[in-house]
Amino acid sequence: MSENQKEWEYLIEFYEDWIKDGYDLTPMLNLVKWLSTSKFKDEIYPNQSHTALNISAVKGYHEQLKFPSISINYSGQMFHVAYSPNSNQTHNLEKLKCHQTQIFSLLESLFVRLEAETKIKQ
Numbered sequence: 001m002s003e004n005q006k007e008w009e010y011l012i013e014f015y016e017d018w019i020k021d022g023y024d025l026t027p028m029l030n031l032v033k034w035l036s037t038s039k040f041k042d043e044i045y046p047n048q049s050h051t052a053l054n055i056s057a058v059k060g061y062h063e064q065l066k067f068p069s070i071s072i073n074y075s076g077q078m079f080h081v082a083y084s085p086n087s088n089q090t091h092n093l094e095k096l097k098c099h100q101t102q103i104f105s106l107l108e109s110l111f112v113r114l115e116a117e118t119k120i121k122q
Contacts, residue, residue, distance in 0.1 A: 004059075007046055008036035014048060025051060027100050028074045034104060040111050055111075057118040068117045070110055072103075079103045083110055085117065 015029035032053065035041060044055045045064070053072045056064040071082040081103075083094040098106050 002042065004042055004045065005036070008032065008041065011046055011048060011053070012036065018051060023051070025074060027079070027103075028053065028072075030100075031072065031074075031079075031103060035107075040108075043115065044111060055114070057114050067121055068114050070107070070114060072107075079106075081106065081110070083113070 011032045012029065015025050015032055018025045019029060028051065032046075035044070035046070035055075044057060045059050047054050047056075047061070047064075049071075051073065054064075055070045055072070056067060058064055058067050066086065068086065069084050071084070073080045078097050078099060079102075081096045081098065083096070085092050096106065
């Protein structure tokens with residue numbers, strides 16, 4: 001099992017624990033399960049901050065700070081997605097909202113952008 005696959009499994013357990021504690025994060029759990037089996041699973045690197053899912057196209061926390069990233073939260077029946085050209089700069093965030101039915105297509109387009117912009121900066 002790859003290191004990245006272990007991270008996906010950890011995140012599945014992480015969201016399952018939040019749900020057991022009474023938090024409405026089933027959509028986040030479903031998203032992580034989808035990502036963990038998607039065609040992107042080995043090309044994106046996940047981590048979390050509280051209930052937010054953060055995704056980068058590079059491995060390692062310190063490296064991720066230098067490159068574009070995607071942050072995903074779920075609240076109020078909506079996914080809140082933020083695309084950042086540099087993870088450590090919050091003033092250039094591109095913020096998007098979508099329903100559960102739209103999150104997969106939105107992320108597929110953002111992953112293409114994430115990969116392209118990361119390659120430019122490398």
